[in-house]
Amino acid sequence: MEIEAELLLQEAKESIEAAKNYKRELLQRLQGLNQARKQIKGSALQTRETLQQHFSDLKATFTKLLNDRLACLLQEVDSIEQQNIKPLEDCQKLIQHGVTAADDLLREGEVAVQCNSGDKKDKLGNFTKKALQIQLDSLPEVPSLVEVPCLSAQLDDSFLAIVKDRIVVHGTVASHPPVQIEELIERPGGILVRWCKVDDDFVAQDYRLQYRKSISSHYEDVYVGPEMEFIVLHIDPFVDYQFRVCARGDGRHEWSPWSIPQTAQTTLVPHEWLPGVDGYSLSSRRNIALRNDSPASGVLYSNAATWLCGQTLTFRIEGIGQPDKKDSIGVCVECQDGYDSLQRDKAVCISTNGTVFVNGKEMTNQLPMISAGSTITFDLEIVNICLSNGTEGESLKLRVTISSGNREVVFDWLHDQPCDSLYFGCSFTYPGWKVLVF
Incomplete structure (x- = not known):
């Protein structure tokens, strides 16, 4: 009975633990659902606001453009009207002046004709002289209707159709970004x-x-x-x-x-060149090295062994100078003074002419010549070797891949000691070379 009770108790505890786990998983899924719902609701609200603001701006812009165009056309009508109506008004004044003069002459003539007094002869003479002065046979010229402007508006009926066709397809709503x-x-x-x-x-x-x-x-x-x-x-x-x-x-x-x-976020510190080395100037972030005019004291190394196995190390050539067969860009196990190039033991590098060196020995395979804008990448993978006594890891083989342009070189690099991080470095004989590392 005690054994059975213990078994039941154990089963109950397991069921309780399973129920707790089940509840925890359900709560996590509920949280995920809430986040998904929040994303849908939030993005829908933001999309509505974006659409409303956009179309409100469009309507305001269209209204202003139409009003401005209407005002411009009306101003053009006013200008044509004023420019062409003034000669007609001047002509009208001239004719009205002539009508007034003719009325006065008519009245004077009728008086002269109807006069029965002794001065009738004088009045008729004066009237005749005045009529000659007015030049009754001279009439002002009035332009015909075809000679004066007849204003009209030319409006393209297809404009509304074009605008309508663009408006009905303007804007889209997507459930997911592409x-x-x-x-x-x-x-x-x-x-x-x-x-x-x-x-x-x-x-x-x-x-x-x-x-x-x-x-x-x-x-x-x-x-x-x-x-x-x-x-x-x-x-x-x-x-x-x-x-x-x-x-x-x-x-x-x-x-x-x-x-x-x-x-x-990144937990890896940035690659930096070692400051204070003669012959090289560094950028403020120390990730760009420039070979200057000063005599170089040797190889410029990294500030620390920051290149880890499994990562890609990249060099980009930002500027070039005169090439030399001793030029080198590459990686090494340790910083060794007294060398003017990485073409030495415990180092792998590429020269500016594309030659690859492993432990100072030139490889048969060659990469493209380095030029401005060239990108050289180094990839490192650890391969453990089992020695004859059956132990593993007493020596280390690193598989190195160097890529430049559209070509790459792959080889195994043997080490007698563990090595999971390396230094990088460069050396240039002549000034002008500029290298970014990342």
């Missing part, structure tokens, strides 16, 4: 952002990536172009950043709605 952020990968001092299309019918011409600190309200453009990934540099470690992306359809000018913002 692009979404797919992956956020931390990099030293940066974050690699990858995005993808979620609308197969949407043909994208360009993408636009923005980011901001979570505590900031202002997004900044960081990339516009056709690629679907971008490394955002100058990211402060252990600080949350928000990212969003949109797209522009092929042949269109407007951008699509933004993707749902995603938050990420």
Whole structure:
């Protein structure tokens, strides 16, 4: 009986624990549903406000444009009317003056004709002289109707149809943005952002990536172009950043709605060159090195061994100088003074002519010659070797991939000691070379 009771008690405890787990999972799903509901409601509210504001602005703009155009046309009518009515008014005044003069002459003539007194002859003479002075056979010229303006308005009846056709298709409402952020990968001092299309019918011409600190309200453009990934540099470690992306359809000018913002941070400190080395000047963030005119004291190394296995190390050539066979860009196990190049033991590098060196030995495979804008990437993967005595990890083999342009070189690099992080470095004989590392 005691054993049975213990079994029942154990089953009851397990059921209670299962019920707790079940409740916890349900609450988490309920929270997810609430977030989804909040996203739908919030985005719908924001979309309504955007539509109302946009169409309100359109109506205000259209009304102003129509009123301005109407005022311009009415002013043109007034100008034509005033310009052409003045000669007619002048002619009218002249004719009215003639009518008044003719009336006066008629009255005087009738008086002269009807006069029975002795001065009738004088009155008739004076009337005749006055009639000659008025020049009764000279009439002012009056323009015909075809010679004066007849104003009218020419209005294109198709304008309303064109505007209507554009208005009925203006604006769209989408349930999902056509692009979404797919992956956020931390990099030293940066974050690699990858995005993808979620609308197969949407043909994208360009993408636009923005980011901001979570505590900031202002997004900044960081990339516009056709690629679907971008490394955002100058990211402060252990600080949350928000990212969003949109797209522009092929042949269109407007951008699509933004993707749902995603938050990420990097825990990896940025790559930096070692300051204070003769022959090299560094940028404020120490991620750009410039070979200056001063004599170089040797190889410029990184400030620390910040390149970890499994990460991609990238060098981008921002400026070039005169090449030399001893030039080198690469990685090494340790910083060794007294060398003027990474073409030495415990180092892997590429020269400016594209030659790859492993432990100071030239490889047969060659990469493209380095030029302005060239990007060289190093990828490192650990491969453990089992020795003849059956132990593992007493020696280490690193699989290194160096890529430049559209070519890459892959080889195994053997080490007799554990090595999970490396230094990087460069050396240039002549000034002008400028290298960004990230």
